[in-house]
Amino acid sequence: MxxxxxxxxxxxxxxxxxxxxxxxxxxxxxFSGASVEFGAEPNEQVSLVDAAMPGMLPVINEYAVEQAxxxxxxxxxxxxxxxxxxxxNYFYADLPQGYQISQYLHPIVGEGTVVLDLEDGSTREIGIxxxxxxxxxxxxxxxxxxxxxxxxxxxxxxxxxxxxSKPDIRTPEExxxxxxxxxxxxxxxxxxxxxxxxxxxxxxxxxxxxxVGETDLRTRAEVKNVNSVKFVMQAIEHEAERxxxxxxxxxxxxxxxxxxxxxKGETRSMRAKEFAHDYRxxxxxxxxxxxxxxxxxxxxxxxxxxxxxxxxxxxxxDFGLSAYDAGVLVAERETAEYFEAAAEGRDAKQAxxxxxxxxxxxxxxxxxxxxxxxxxxxxxxxxxxxxxDGTISSNIAKxxxxxxxxxxxxxxxxxxxxxxxxxxxxxxxxxAVDAAIAAGENxxxxxKAGNQKIIGWxxxxxxxxTGGKANPQTVNELLRKKLAG
Amino acid sequence: MSDLTDLTxxxxxxxxxKGEVSSRELTEAHIKAMETQRGINAYVTETPGIALERxxxxxxxxxxxxxxxxxxxxxxxxxxxxxxxxxxxxxxSHILDGFTPPYxxxxxxxxxxxxxVMLGKANMDEFAMGSANVTSHYGSVKNxxxxxxxxxxxxxxxSGGSAAAVAARTCLAxxxxxxxxxxxxxxxxxxxxxxxPTYGRCSRWGIVAFASSLDQAGPMTRSVEDAAIMLNAMAxxxxxxxxxxxxxxxDFTATLGQGVKGLKVGIPAEYRMDGAPDEIEAxxxxxxxxxKAQGAEIVDVTLPHTKYALPTYYIVAPAEASxxxxxxxxxxxxxxxxxGTLDDxxxxxxxEGFGAEVRRRIMIGTYVLSAGYYDAYYLKAQKVRxxxxxxxxxxxxxxxxxLTPTTPSAAFAIGEKEDDPIAMYLNDIFTVPSSLAGLPxxxxxxxxDAGGLPLGLQLIAPAFDELTLFRVAETLEEAxxxxxxxxxx
Numbered sequence: 001m002x003x004x005x006x007x008x009x010x011x012x013x014x015x016x017x018x019x020x021x022x023x024x025x026x027x028x029x030x031f032s033g034a035s036v037e038f039g040a041e042p043n044e045q046v047s048l049v050d051a052a053m054p055g056m057l058p059v060i061n062e063y064a065v066e067q068a069x070x071x072x073x074x075x076x077x078x079x080x081x082x083x084x085x086x087x088x089n090y091f092y093a094d095l096p097q098g099y100q101i102s103q104y105l106h107p108i109v110g111e112g113t114v115v116l117d118l119e120d121g122s123t124r125e126i127g128i129x130x131x132x133x134x135x136x137x138x139x140x141x142x143x144x145x146x147x148x149x150x151x152x153x154x155x156x157x158x159x160x161x162x163x164x165s166k167p168d169i170r171t172p173e174e175x176x177x178x179x180x181x182x183x184x185x186x187x188x189x190x191x192x193x194x195x196x197x198x199x200x201x202x203x204x205x206x207x208x209x210x211x212v213g214e215t216d217l218r219t220r221a222e223v224k225n226v227n228s229v230k231f232v233m234q235a236i237e238h239e240a241e242r243x244x245x246x247x248x249x250x251x252x253x254x255x256x257x258x259x260x261x262x263x264k265g266e267t268r269s270m271r272a273k274e275f276a277h278d279y280r281x282x283x284x285x286x287x288x289x290x291x292x293x294x295x296x297x298x299x300x301x302x303x304x305x306x307x308x309x310x311x312x313x314x315x316x317x318d319f320g321l322s323a324y325d326a327g328v329l330v331a332e333r334e335t336a337e338y339f340e341a342a343a344e345g346r347d348a349k350q351a352x353x354x355x356x357x358x359x360x361x362x363x364x365x366x367x368x369x370x371x372x373x374x375x376x377x378x379x380x381x382x383x384x385x386x387x388x389d390g391t392i393s394s395n396i397a398k399x400x401x402x403x404x405x406x407x408x409x410x411x412x413x414x415x416x417x418x419x420x421x422x423x424x425x426x427x428x429x430x431x432a433v434d435a436a437i438a439a440g441e442n443x444x445x446x447x448k449a450g451n452q453k454i455i456g457w458x459x460x461x462x463x464x465x466t467g468g469k470a471n472p473q474t475v476n477e478l479l480r481k482k483l484a485g
Numbered sequence: 486m487s488d489l490t491d492l493t494x495x496x497x498x499x500x501x502x503k504g505e506v507s508s509r510e511l512t513e514a515h516i517k518a519m520e521t522q523r524g525i526n527a528y529v530t531e532t533p534g535i536a537l538e539r540x541x542x543x544x545x546x547x548x549x550x551x552x553x554x555x556x557x558x559x560x561x562x563x564x565x566x567x568x569x570x571x572x573x574x575x576x577x578s579h580i581l582d583g584f585t586p587p588y589x590x591x592x593x594x595x596x597x598x599x600x601x602v603m604l605g606k607a608n609m610d611e612f613a614m615g616s617a618n619v620t621s622h623y624g625s626v627k628n629x630x631x632x633x634x635x636x637x638x639x640x641x642x643x644s645g646g647s648a649a650a651v652a653a654r655t656c657l658a659x660x661x662x663x664x665x666x667x668x669x670x671x672x673x674x675x676x677x678x679x680x681x682p683t684y685g686r687c688s689r690w691g692i693v694a695f696a697s698s699l700d701q702a703g704p705m706t707r708s709v710e711d712a713a714i715m716l717n718a719m720a721x722x723x724x725x726x727x728x729x730x731x732x733x734x735x736d737f738t739a740t741l742g743q744g745v746k747g748l749k750v751g752i753p754a755e756y757r758m759d760g761a762p763d764e765i766e767a768x769x770x771x772x773x774x775x776x777k778a779q780g781a782e783i784v785d786v787t788l789p790h791t792k793y794a795l796p797t798y799y800i801v802a803p804a805e806a807s808x809x810x811x812x813x814x815x816x817x818x819x820x821x822x823x824x825g826t827l828d829d830x831x832x833x834x835x836x837e838g839f840g841a842e843v844r845r846r847i848m849i850g851t852y853v854l855s856a857g858y859y860d861a862y863y864l865k866a867q868k869v870r871x872x873x874x875x876x877x878x879x880x881x882x883x884x885x886x887x888l889t890p891t892t893p894s895a896a897f898a899i900g901e902k903e904d905d906p907i908a909m910y911l912n913d914i915f916t917v918p919s920s921l922a923g924l925p926x927x928x929x930x931x932x933x934d935a936g937g938l939p940l941g942l943q944l945i946a947p948a949f950d951e952l953t954l955f956r957v958a959e960t961l962e963e964a965x966x967x968x969x970x971x972x973x974x
């Protein structure tokens with residue numbers, strides 16, 4: 001897939017890298033024991049360390065380290081057994097220490113890869129540059145009062161994993177696919193809940209453009225806080241166009257930080273390089289270098305779940321699913337698990353169709369996640385069994401499924417209660433077939449004249465007469481026999 | 486019984502144990518002494534109410550034979566750098582105006598748990614930055630050995646209030662903290678014992694940070710034995726401080742009385758400075774001869790990177806301080822001076838809240854960490870720091886302990902050197918190298934200069950070998966028999 005912007009001076013391509021900030025799932029903060037639960041009242045989850053009281057010291061949360069290592073392993077990345085926490089110094093009201101403890105020269109995770117599943121079923125590898133751990137800042141609330149700013153330190157000190165990609169992304173679609181895949185992997189691993197609305201997954205995009213055929217990278221702009229897949233794609237499109245316009249009107253793109261305005265769909269400058277902070281990074285003297293034991297890392301590796309790529313390959317191999325279907329099913333761990341339970345011992349392709357089309361469609365209408373589905377995987381499996389053993393037709397199954405979505409009842413009970421059992425009694429069907437032929441003189445003539453499609457009219461009549469319960473195969477066989485005679 | 490305020494901890498403990506004195510009597514005597522000696526300005530905050538409450542509690546425990554620990558009932562002063570629960574804790578800075586922490590530092594918690602009685606918070610140089618206790622927002626501390634020629638003398642710094650309080654007999658002992666000499670140098674100036682443990686021996690939790698990789702709490706006392714007793718109560722691994730050493734704490738009094746026979750005492754050639762006063766040289770020689778006479782073997786050692794220690798220190802310490810002090814921004818506690826914008830509020834608060842020396846060090850520290858200067862200053866300094874530590878490691882292959890003067894001079898007059906920061910920084914020339922190496926050191930009063938002012942000798946031991954340090958220090962103390970006191974005491 002390529003994304004080429006035709007400018008006045010020629011064709012341009014886009015070069016992007018993403019920085020994803022993922023809040024690690026952990027009960028406590030990175031360097032303090034305070035809780036990190038979402039939704040608490042302002043400043044309720046602030047320890048003495050988080051508020052940077054005099055004399056307070058950070059102590060590393062071992063579980064947060066485990067989560068970072070697990071994430072690194074899930075990104076097929078190198079785990080650095082020696083890493084260093086440094087201080088990134090700057091003043092802001094919601095940064096109590098006056099510095100953020102982060103990792104700079106020696107991150108805990110090095111290079112890795114993420115495989116993108118693209119719309120056309122193809123895949124593409126995007127390189128991971130690094131993952132490092134850092135503290136989140138608090139929140140400044142500017143819109144509660146015309147003159148004052150309020151500070152909420154609940155988020156202060158929460159553990160973030162900053163995952164930096166290589167500049168391998170070439171299209172807005174790839175950026176979207178990357179973010180979706182990253183979210184999927186993190187959720188599979190249980191290291192980040194991926195909730196972009198609550199801010200536990202945030203994204204900055206580095207964008208530059210260059211003429212097709214150029215190999216060097218041009219100056220990039222960093223677009224901050226683009227917090228949905230849609231916005232990431234929009235921000236890249238707009239930023240690329242802006243930069244191309246700058247070059248084509250004889251200007252130069254400057255290295256700067258820009259903010260994406262999702263209302264206007266454009267980016268605007270936050271601060272240029274000359275106003276950039278000098279963060280004065282230096283190793284935090286309150287913390288020893290982080291040394292990991294290779295055996296400890298191996299132990300974590302042994303607990304990794306089957307990740308989306310492996311699952312997708314297995315679904316394709318074992319169930320004969322298409323790359324696209326398998327990709328859709330594995331995107332969310334719950335969906336994949338639901339599918340596997342429903343497909344167990346059944347026609348997997350049929351199960352896949354039901355999950356991808358009928359179930360996903362119905363849940364989408366109700367605004368429910370798969371975990372909240374009124375139809376359980378076992379229920380859907382039973383429904384598939386009823387189709388298979390001829391109790392109901394596929395058409396009736398859709399009706400039964402609708403009822404299941406509404407009531408959550410067992411499909412067999414619904415079929416029984418609503419009398420939806422398929423009619424296979426040839427005598428009853430034959431009567432309906434005879435009646436249809438008798439009523440359709442015209443149609444019989446057309447059929448005899450060679451219009452095979454008209455048979456559908458007869459099927460419709462029979463189904464109407466039997467309340468849709470006639471076995472379609474029997475109906476077809478009888479019609480052909482009688483019309484031929 | 487001798488004067489209650491002139492006891493050592495060891496002697497006071499004996500009297501308490503025999504029931505010849507109560508902690509309340511001991512504490513009341515010191516509260517009175519604090520009042521009498523207010524002129525030296527050794528305390529930022531006196532806490533007589535807390536002291537009497539804790540003294541009574543101690544007496545009650547003693548009555549029910551349920552003593553807490555080795556310091557039970559002993560009245561002490563606490564440097565104002567330690568956060569003390571419910572008691573104003575200011576680091577002698579305007580910027581911590583009104584700051585009363587809801588928590589107790591680990592070291593003072595340990596002392597409380599050992600039964601110690603806090604008399605008050607000792608004055609100090611602002612944020613422990615200084616060598617003369619003239620940078621305190623609460624005014625200079627006067628050395629009880631002064632005035633001299635009509636001029637008040639500095640007590641040294643930054644633990645100047647602690648040293649003066651111990652020397653003036655207003656407490657039996659005091660906590661200090663040492664970053665580049667802040668315990669040992671004022672101990673030398675005030676004629677008391679000051680001991681800096683190995684970095685990592687005492688928890689830094691709850692101590693207002695100056696330079697995190699150097700700061701270390703230690704005891705200031707009137708005898709080596711007292712220092713060992715008090716360190717027993719202060720030290721110990723603390724999971725709340727990641728740099729606190731996860732090792733067993735020995736009984737620091739265990740080697741007292743063992744003498745120095747068979748020990749090798751190293752004399753580093755590089756500490757013989759051109760232009761140093763003769764009496765410093767003479768004092769050093771006296772110390773050397775004394776230890777030799779006690780059976781130690783004297784060996785020459787070399788610490789070749791000594792001359793780089795002071796410049797290295799004045800890069801590393803301000804760098805860390807510039808970052809450590811960023812939290813004093815007027816947003817959450819302490820002083821706030823309003824401004825039109827957030828940046829103005831920062832500028833106004835920090836310009837008014839920090840004194841000149843603190844501002845100077847923040848600026849030096851910010852500069853050496855800046856883009857383009859980091860490699861030339863901070864990174865280079867870290868490399869030199871490693872070399873300095875290596876010097877000591879190699880020296881200890883041929884000796885057990887190193888003997889040097891503590892300071893290049895005796896106490897000077899308040900006002901001197903104040904317009905010359907470099908001259909002021911030179912006070913710490915003998916104490917800074919071992920601080921950079923994280924080693925334990927102790928200053929023992931060893932004599933008087935021509936003007937009758939005390940001078941100390943410093944002993945430096947390998948990391949975590951405080952047992953050897955105390956053993957040699959006690960021998961030196963015994964043999965020299967320093968018994969001079971400030972006039973009028």
